[in-house]
Amino acid sequence: MNAPFPIRKACPPGACICGQDALLKDQHADMRILRLTTEEEKKLIARLESLSSLSDLKHMEQRMYAQLGIVLTIAPGIHEVRTIRGIRIQVEEQPGLCRKTRQAIPAAIRRCLEKHPDIAYAILNERDLLSGT
Structure with a gap:
């Protein structure tokens, strides 16, 4: 099947379980994730690294879901939560999403x-973990 947009190059067999x-x-499958080419992934990663606020992060979450179906x-x-590692960041598995991207x-x-770190504090404060300090 030919997609009407450029799609990500398939992973080598056995190297990934993306199921591209x-x-x-599947004609009824959600094909949005296939729009995330290697070049677009690099742009997404750079954009995520340059976030400046919690609202910016929330906006990117919404955009990733709307455009690519990434939850x-x-x-x-x-x-x-003593360090940044204590914050759980999870990308749900979905067909077509490469393991390396996840x-x-x-x-x-x-x-x-x-x-x-102010973004991390805002994430903690959303759940009232820092209230009263």
Whole structure:
């Protein structure tokens, strides 16, 4: 099947479990994720690393879902949050989403949180973890 837009080059067999081939065969599947080419992924990662506020992060979450179908969850971990690593950043699995991309998105957000700890504090404050301090 030929998509009306450029699609991501398929991963080598056995290297990834993205299921891009099965996605291309299914006519009723959500094909938005295939728009994330390698070049577009680099732009997305750079944009995530350069976020400047919590509202900017929330906006990117919404845009990623609307344009690519990527579901991103950012929340404090179930244990104590002493460092940025205590914040849980999860990208849900979906057909067509490469394993490397699922790892690169949280890594980019963590780098952003390390550069801008005020965003991390705002995430914690959303859940009232820092209220009263």
